[in-house]
Amino acid sequence: MIDSSELLAMDEAHLASLIKYHNRKYWVEADPEISDEEYDLLVRRLEELNPDHPLLSQVNAPIVASSGKVVHRDPMLSLDKAYSLDALLEWVAKYARSGQEIFLVQPKYDGVSAIWSGEVLATRGDGETGENITDKVPLIELEHPSGTFPLETFRGQARGEIVIRGDDFKTLYAGIRNKNGRLYKNSRNAVAGIMGLKNIALMKLQHAKLTFVDYSLHSWETSSRDFRADWPSLLEKVESLPYPMDGVVVKLKDEAYSRSLGTTAHHPRGQIAFKFSGVRQKSRLLSVVWSFGKTALTPVAEIEPVDISGTTIRHVSLHNLQNILDRDIQIGDTVTVERAGDVIPYIVESEPGESRKSCVIEHCPSCGAALVRDLPELRCVNPDCPETRLMRLLAAVRNIGIERLGEPNLRRMTAVLGVKTLRDIFNLTVSDLRKLEGFQELSANNLYREIQAARNVPDWQLLASLNIKGIGPTLAKSILRNHTLSELEALNSEQLAEIDGIGPERAGVIESELRSRKEEIDSLISCVNLRSTKNGGTSGKPTICFTGKMPEKRSWYEKLAMDHGYEPVDSVTGSLSLLVSAGEDAGSSKAQKAAKLGVRTVSLEEWLSSLKSEKSPESSSGDGDLFSGRNV
Numbered sequence: 095m096i097d098s099s100e101l102l103a104m105d106e107a108h109l110a111s112l113i114k115y116h117n118r119k120y121w122v123e124a125d126p127e128i129s130d131e132e133y134d135l136l137v138r139r140l141e142e143l144n145p146d147h148p149l150l151s152q153v154n155a156p157i158v159a160s161s162g163k164v165v166h167r168d169p170m171l172s173l174d175k176a177y178s179l180d181a182l183l184e185w186v187a188k189y190a191r192s193g194q195e196i197f198l199v200q201p202k203y204d205g206v207s208a209i210w211s212g213e214v215l216a217t218r219g220d221g222e223t224g225e226n227i228t229d230k231v232p233l234i235e236l237e238h239p240s241g242t243f244p245l246e247t248f249r250g251q252a253r254g255e256i257v258i259r260g261d262d263f264k265t266l267y268a269g270i271r272n273k274n275g276r277l278y279k280n281s282r283n284a285v286a287g288i289m290g291l292k293n294i295a296l297m298k299l300q301h302a303k304l305t306f307v308d309y310s311l312h313s314w315e316t317s318s319r320d321f322r323a324d325w326p327s328l329l330e331k332v333e334s335l336p337y338p339m340d341g342v343v344v345k346l347k348d349e350a351y352s353r354s355l356g357t358t359a360h361h362p363r364g365q366i367a368f369k370f371s372g373v374r375q376k377s378r379l380l381s382v383v384w385s386f387g388k389t390a391l392t393p394v395a396e397i398e399p400v401d402i403s404g405t406t407i408r409h410v411s412l413h414n415l416q417n418i419l420d421r422d423i424q425i426g427d428t429v430t431v432e433r434a435g436d437v438i439p440y441i442v443e444s445e446p447g448e449s450r451k452s453c454v455i456e457h458c459p460s461c462g463a464a465l466v467r468d469l470p471e472l473r474c475v476n477p478d479c480p481e482t483r484l485m486r487l488l489a490a491v492r493n494i495g496i497e498r499l500g501e502p503n504l505r506r507m508t509a510v511l512g513v514k515t516l517r518d519i520f521n522l523t524v525s526d527l528r529k530l531e532g533f534q535e536l537s538a539n540n541l542y543r544e545i546q547a548a549r550n551v552p553d554w555q556l557l558a559s560l561n562i563k564g565i566g567p568t569l570a571k572s573i574l575r576n577h578t579l580s581e582l583e584a585l586n587s588e589q590l591a592e593i594d595g596i597g598p599e600r601a602g603v604i605e606s607e608l609r610s611r612k613e614e615i616d617s618l619i620s621c622v623n624l625r626s627t628k629n630g631g632t633s634g635k636p637t638i639c640f641t642g643k644m645p646e647k648r649s650w651y652e653k654l655a656m657d658h659g660y661e662p663v664d665s666v667t668g669s670l671s672l673l674v675s676a677g678e679d680a681g682s683s684k685a686q687k688a689a690k691l692g693v694r695t696v697s698l699e700e701w702l703s704s705l706k707s708e709k710s711p712e713s714s715s716g717d718g719d720l721f722s723g724r725n726v
């Protein structure tokens with residue numbers, strides 16, 4: 095027994111030698127003389143005297159037993175596993191103390207779990223004893239939060255996984271042969287094979303490289319409240335890493351809390367592994383269909399049907415041409431398909447099949463023109479390509495907010511009614527629409543009304559709907575802050591280059607695109623009621639602006655406002671008639687500005703209830719002044 099006065103009297107050297115002695119008794123001779131609690135007292139006292147004492151970094155590190163086996167001071171427990179997102183969310187809900195509980199999300203590497211003491215490298219083994227693999231250290235590069243360096247030069251402690259990076263396997267290991275003179279089949283085989291070697295001379299000669307990635311290097315945070323919403327993007331981040339992985343580790347960030355939960359017989363409670371095996375299946379790539387987007391052709395793979403978490407999957411996304419070329423995916427290959435949470439099923443990895451065929455096409459399936467490899471995309475650049483035109487028109491329809499009009503109906507419109515442009519769509523009558531398959535009086539009227547409502551459009555939305563390369567809603571707004579849409583056509587490339595967000599490289603392309611489509615743009619302008627961003631609205635109607643987080647999409651409220659005779663605008667100016675502030679956003683910059691300029695501000699609830707009692711601000715009178723949209 096060690097009493098506390100004795101402990102306080104010990105100096106650093108005495109403590110260190112005592113700890114070393116007890117380490118030996120415990121680990122090597124399996125004949126401990128003191129309890130774990132007493133041992134901890136010694137360690138903590140040494141830490142007080144010298145927090146940087148080299149012995150401390152070895153306290154929880156592997157100790158080589160006389161057998162050549164390695165004994166772990168802290169048993170390395172395996173993790174409990176979740177095979178579905180639902181199971182994972184259940185676990186999160188069980189251990190979160192509030193919506194703000196923070197969880198760490200890390201990759202679950204598919205390699206050899208190991209611990210480095212600064213001198214000794216050991217595998218996890220069964221958690222209590224592992225193999226001493228210090229002789230492999232010369233092949234290993236450490237990836238650690240403090241940097242990347244040869245493992246042998248790192249004197250600190252590291253816990254992590256020994257893997258072969260995907261990029262290394264593709265390049266380096268294309269030439270590295272095992273002791274039988276064969277190439278390794280995949281990176282997992284290679285790691286296991288190299289770890290089992292008695293002698294690494296051959297590997298050194300071939301410059302084989304292994305990577306020891308520290309567990310704390312790649313780690314993301316989310317709260318229990320946001321977990322579900324963040325999950326797809328977290329998964330995407332984890333999977334973009336260049337290591338072989340078979341899942342994701344989720345753990346409580348608060349280590350003290352996590353420890354306080356203790357362990358079951360086999361697993362720590364504060365951590366869980368989400369296994370991809372619940373969401374991954376092997377299949378075979380049967381064919382690839384290239385479908386049209388507004389600017390490029392998108393490859394979709396048809397696979398031998400597989401069942402993943404209760405859903406039969408026949409089609410998976412291949413993203414784009416670049417993805418296919420980079421990963422050398424061909425018809426006939428064995429592919430591993432993943433479907434996790436809300437993520438669209440896709441191919442995680444592929445192995446070459448026995449008979450293979452390229453899946454990249456050379457000619458447009460719609461018009462037959464030669465396709466252009468404009469990496470990362472494959473494009474049909476024929477301006478008259480029927481399918482590409484249709485997709486552009488579909489994108490324009492969406493950008494301008496005619497939500498009821500989907501692809502099948504647009505396709506019928508082009509075939510039956512000869513529709514080619516947005517203008518053609520605006521000019522359709524109810525009786526035109528009734529000629530379309532499946533349209534009755536009511537549905538034709540509804541679609542007609544929605545199309546006509548879309549004529550009330552902010553100019554930036556119209557500009558964004560033109561599908562000019564690089565001009566999305568954000569840039570369109572920025573451009574139109576200083577110029578009206580009709581002024582835009584007259585600008586030369588120097589003037590365009592001065593606009594925030596365009597710059598000299600894009601100015602030329604945008605100029606020629608605006609010139610070549612002048613007629614189309616003018617005809618569009620002539621058939622819509624444009625709201626100009628530059629002038630903050632010119633229709634003479636009361637203007638309304640929304641701020642804050644609203645239960646529905648902002649566009650929904652804007653439409654509602656338009657139906658009630660308002661003109662929605664995006665910014666607060668002195669001429670704004672009404673600011674509607676939603677949620678807890680009363681202190682937003684828009685609200686502050688409105689207060690400064692004396693613009694009337696109401697809450698979303700107040701505004702909505704005012705609409706119920708008023709038909710429209712134009713027709714309102716009497717006590718309707720607040721909600722008439724006019725300043726009083």
Ligand SMILES: [Zn+2]
Pocket residue numbers: 458459460461462463474475476479480482
């Ligand atoms: Zn084409």
